[in-house]
Amino acid sequence: MKISLMTLNYLPNKGGLVSYVQNVSKEITKSSHSAVVHTTDGKNRELPELERIDGIQVYRHRALSMKGILKLFTPFIVPLKLYSRFKLNLEKDEYVIIRHLYFAMALSLFKKRDNFIYIIPLIAPRLQRMNIKQVNTFKKIYYYFLIPQLYLIEKFALNRIKNIATLSDTKKEEIVEFYNISSNRVHVIPPGVDLEKFKPLVSQDEKEMILKNEGLEILKEFKIILTVCRLSNEKNVTYAIDMISHMGEGFKLVIVGDGEESSKLKKYVIDKELDDKVIFVGFKSNTEDFYRIADVFILPSKYEGFGHVYLEAMASGIPCIGLQHNPPNIITATQEIIKQNQTGFIDKGENSEELANKLISWFQNPLLVQEYRKNCRTYVEENHSWNTHLTSIISLWEMNERGD
Numbered sequence: 239m240k241i242s243l244m245t246l247n248y249l250p251n252k253g254g255l256v257s258y259v260q261n262v263s264k265e266i267t268k269s270s271h272s273a274v275v276h277t278t279d280g281k282n283r284e285l286p287e288l289e290r291i292d293g294i295q296v297y298r299h300r301a302l303s304m305k306g307i308l309k310l311f312t313p314f315i316v317p318l319k320l321y322s323r324f325k326l327n328l329e330k331d332e333y334v335i336i337r338h339l340y341f342a343m344a345l346s347l348f349k350k351r352d353n354f355i356y357i358i359p360l361i362a363p364r365l366q367r368m369n370i371k372q373v374n375t376f377k378k379i380y381y382y383f384l385i386p387q388l389y390l391i392e393k394f395a396l397n398r399i400k401n402i403a404t405l406s407d408t409k410k411e412e413i414v415e416f417y418n419i420s421s422n423r424v425h426v427i428p429p430g431v432d433l434e435k436f437k438p439l440v441s442q443d444e445k446e447m448i449l450k451n452e453g454l455e456i457l458k459e460f461k462i463i464l465t466v467c468r469l470s471n472e473k474n475v476t477y478a479i480d481m482i483s484h485m486g487e488g489f490k491l492v493i494v495g496d497g498e499e500s501s502k503l504k505k506y507v508i509d510k511e512l513d514d515k516v517i518f519v520g521f522k523s524n525t526e527d528f529y530r531i532a533d534v535f536i537l538p539s540k541y542e543g544f545g546h547v548y549l550e551a552m553a554s555g556i557p558c559i560g561l562q563h564n565p566p567n568i569i570t571a572t573q574e575i576i577k578q579n580q581t582g583f584i585d586k587g588e589n590s591e592e593l594a595n596k597l598i599s600w601f602q603n604p605l606l607v608q609e610y611r612k613n614c615r616t617y618v619e620e621n622h623s624w625n626t627h628l629t630s631i632i633s634l635w636e637m638n639e640r641g642d
Contacts, residue, residue: 244341274295276299336354339358342395346394354400367381393417405427437554448527469503472541535548539560555612557610
């Protein structure tokens with residue numbers, strides 16, 4: 239079976255979707271199937287149109303660059319460009335996992351669509367609307383023009399592609415309500431996590447070696463609260479910064495990642511005089527090392543497609559903190575990932591001082607901390623396998639072929 243994965247960005251870019259495609263591609267080849275990745279060049283013409291990465295054939299389509307007024311119609315033009323490429327190159331018996339609405343729109347134009355599955359990461363119009371307050375006037379106008387187009391193309395694609403899925407029940411409920419589609423049409427297929435890459439710290443010596451390699455020896459005697467994410471508005475990193483401001487001298491917040499909010503967050507830290515409590519390390523390709531040296535992981539995101547970083551942290555034996563699903567202000571799948579008072583804490587996101595005090599109290603019970611750490615690894619081992627994820631997708635296609 240030949241399986242193509244389609245996503246807007248791929249390596250050398252990073253992020254949750256890139257990681258997803260990497261892991262599923264790896265699982266496809268392990269299962270004796272053939273994997274191919276279709277993506278765009280992200281407007282970077284220096285990236286080759288065709289190359290092999292980790293043994294996987296990667297096609298980069300030159301579809302994003304627009305000139306002049308055409309930029310205003312990007313959501314309609316990009317799928318048409320992609321469709322023209324796939325019309326010539328996509329094999330009739332090719333199976334496709336779609337992870338971006340531009341590709342979903344393009345493939346929805348095909349007559350035969352039973353071999354496609356659109357696994358929706360998040361609702362793009364809703365995310366853009368959440369971020370619109372953070373941009374300048376010119377971009378606001380652009381976003382207001384863009385958002386209705388995103389809604390129309392995704393709605394069109396959802397009406398035409400037979401197989402629709404999400405990674406969580408929460409996201410399924412949101413999509414069903416937002417696009418007014420039948421709940422029976424949307425399948426929930428939880429993702430996996432790489433248990434070989436993300437694993438618990440072996441010894442204190444290993445921790446000290448990682449700290450030395452990263453130039454962070456100063457953290458040796460501190461409890462490390464870790465955040466790994468793109469630094470964007472919906473990730474709500476200021477809440478984690480506010481939390482650490484209420485914690486004693488023995489705690490540090492380490493923020494791994496980069497993004498459009500980077501400068502604003504650094505200024506926020508300086509303004510609150512927390513330079514000695516918060517450490518920005520920027521983008522890192524070896525996030526697994528940072529999970530290993532952490533004591534707790536926090537992602538206070540207000541809008542999250544799933545939250546793969548929680549799984550990565552828990553696979554590393556690190557308890558997690560996330561915000562409670564409370565639409566429309568907070569839309570996450572946290573309660574489906576973190577088990578309250580077993581693998582971490584689900585917080586309302588209303589009182590960072592209260593959360594800080596709860597965490598301090600928790601740290602005062604080493605036996606309880608160790609129990610949480612053990613629970614984390616056990617949970618992901620039992621519930622999040624890439625093999626199970628891929629098997630569920632293939633089973634859905636097989637049901638179509640049988641006419642079930």
